Amino acid sequence: MRSFFAFEIPDIVKNEIESLLKSIKLLFLPLRWVDINNIHLTVLFLGDVEQNIVDSVKPKVETICLKTKSFSLSVEGGGFFGAKKFPKVLWAGIAGLPEDAAIFKSAVEKQFEPFGIKSEERPFKPHLTLGRFKDRPDEKALIKCLSELENFKSSVFDVNQLTLFKSDLSSKGAVYTKIFTFKLAD
DSSP states (O other), rough: EEEEEEEEEOHHHHHHHHHHHHHHHHHHHEEEOOOGGOOEEEEEEEEEOOHHHHHHHHHHHHHHHHHHHOOOEEEEEEEEOOSSEEEEEEEEEEEEEOOTTTHHHOOOOOOGGGTTOOOOOOOOEEEEEEESSSSSOOHHHHHHHHHHHHTTTTEEEOOOOOEEEEEEEEETTTEEEEEEEOOOOO
């Protein structure tokens, strides 16, 4: 089962992001856009794992979540991953993430180590993937896009649960299905 843990983004914030994307899409950047309903804050990508592994780890993840206080976030700014001439991913930034978010992510990751799933070596860089570049963009259009992102700030929203998603790849893009939801502490 191809799966990942993520914090969901509420519809009101998705609508705000969608409004931003309408103006960015007019720049005709060579992007394969993420469906607005698939935008989420990935905490941990597992890749392909057996269902029995996920089932055995669920109680431990639930305990970690119950020890983690809920918090508030907003979507602010953004940028791209990769070189300026050859960017790979267009993303929106996250503001308000608690200082211990990386510790939370690490604690969840550690539950999968006994099953051979290695921890991410890169530092946790929370973001929302908006699109993936298919080709080299026009530099002026990219600068305008970054300016639009830089000035963006969403409504503040509460994060009170972690969701385990199953991801099925298709020719039309990924299809995400909620498998389980873990409540955070009040």
